[in-house]
Amino acid sequence: MVEDYRPGDFLLAGPSATLLATGCQAVVAEPDPDELVARVGKLLLDTAAPVAVGVLPFDGDAQPRLVIPAEVRRGGHARTGPTAAWKHAPRVTPIPEPAAYAHAVEQVVRRLRSDSGLRKVVLARAIELDFDDAVDIGSLLPGLVAANPIGFTYAADLGPAPGGRALIGASPELLLRRTGDQVVSNPLAGSVPRGVDPAADEKVAAALLASAKDQGEHRVVVEAVVEVLRPFCRRLTVPAAPALVKTPSVWHLSTRITGELIDPDVSALRLAAALHPTPAVCGTPTAAARAVIAEHEPFDRGFYSGVVGWCDASGDGEWVVAIRCAEVEAARMRLFAGAGIMPDSVPAAELAETDAKFRTLLAALGVAL
Numbered sequence: 001m002v003e004d005y006r007p008g009d010f011l012l013a014g015p016s017a018t019l020l021a022t023g024c025q026a027v028v029a030e031p032d033p034d035e036l037v038a039r040v041g042k043l044l045l046d047t048a049a050p051v052a053v054g055v056l057p058f059d060g061d062a063q064p065r066l067v068i069p070a071e072v073r074r075g076g077h078a079r080t081g082p083t084a085a086w087k088h089a090p091r092v093t094p095i096p097e098p099a100a101y102a103h104a105v106e107q108v109v110r111r112l113r114s115d116s117g118l119r120k121v122v123l124a125r126a127i128e129l130d131f132d133d134a135v136d137i138g139s140l141l142p143g144l145v146a147a148n149p150i151g152f153t154y155a156a157d158l159g160p161a162p163g164g165r166a167l168i169g170a171s172p173e174l175l176l177r178r179t180g181d182q183v184v185s186n187p188l189a190g191s192v193p194r195g196v197d198p199a200a201d202e203k204v205a206a207a208l209l210a211s212a213k214d215q216g217e218h219r220v221v222v223e224a225v226v227e228v229l230r231p232f233c234r235r236l237t238v239p240a241a242p243a244l245v246k247t248p249s250v251w252h253l254s255t256r257i258t259g260e261l262i263d264p265d266v267s268a269l270r271l272a273a274a275l276h277p278t279p280a281v282c283g284t285p286t287a288a289a290r291a292v293i294a295e296h297e298p299f300d301r302g303f304y305s306g307v308v309g310w311c312d313a314s315g316d317g318e319w320v321v322a323i324r325c326a327e328v329e330a331a332r333m334r335l336f337a338g339a340g341i342m343p344d345s346v347p348a349a350e351l352a353e354t355d356a357k358f359r360t361l362l363a364a365l366g367v368a369l
């Protein structure tokens, strides 16, 4: 099914299910979450479409893009495919330069140490890749799925632009899945680049699990997710300590939170909108962290660190955090990667972590930094 993706389609290929949506009956771009949920719900009933699909941006005032597709195909875990071979290396423009990012981390660390009200800020950087020819997203997706079997590979159309505009990525982070009255959220935070050989890899993973800085960085995310979900759930199960999960390039601390809804009419989209943005992509407290991000990131995040997924008329759905991704427009790709900054963060380590996060897409592109 992944091989059938065409520009303009929506794809979400996860560990157990794949969804490919084509065509467009309607678009909802309403930023107000309550209004968005209501409009999508009404359109799903009016059109009898099986699902709505799309993306919410990082910025709460910006327009989301949810689509009622014309046709939807669903299957199990996607089959894997070969990595695309790129003929020419792209021109690479970091935004900002790596040294400037490290400097910004240093300034945010200083701020976190002096402002007791601010606990965590996620600071991101971008890399622009300019190719000679328009990027063929369809040829990238099979390799991305193959390389990220436990993650969620996605491609979402971002609306009209000459040559199209899309968000593509492979996220390891499930924001929210609702199946009937059962909900699951699997926040990730606290990361380290994978080791170069098995022994080194084991060592960095053990160090991550033992790191007070990473445990603290993870804890604020779990606390925030629990605080949002608690009022909606009659039962919420939260493991006492995080587990380790790995992507091909990064180890993460991970907590799988499960719950049972009090009111099964609360949709997956409503819950995802309530959770977004968690401190895994923004910080704590949210408003203060947003302000620090606006001050230090020299670009608009757009849909990076937003939410991507689907929901149906019954309220079921699956929404993942839009990370390890790039916005693609014609021959240009803008890749994003962020890291959770804590008062004891080391700028060089956060820079290395974002480098490793970029590798999710760079590996699929066959591009080395």
Ligand SMILES: C=C(O[C@H]1C=CC=C(C(=O)O)[C@@H]1O)C(=O)O
Binding pocket: 122, 124, 173, 188, 189, 190, 191, 252, 279, 280, 281, 305, 323, 324, 336, 337, 338, 339, 340, 357
């Ligand atoms: C913000 C990103 O990752 C988040 C998810 C997992 C681990 C993270 C971390 O350890 O900083 C981030 O919170 C990103 O990949 O751009």
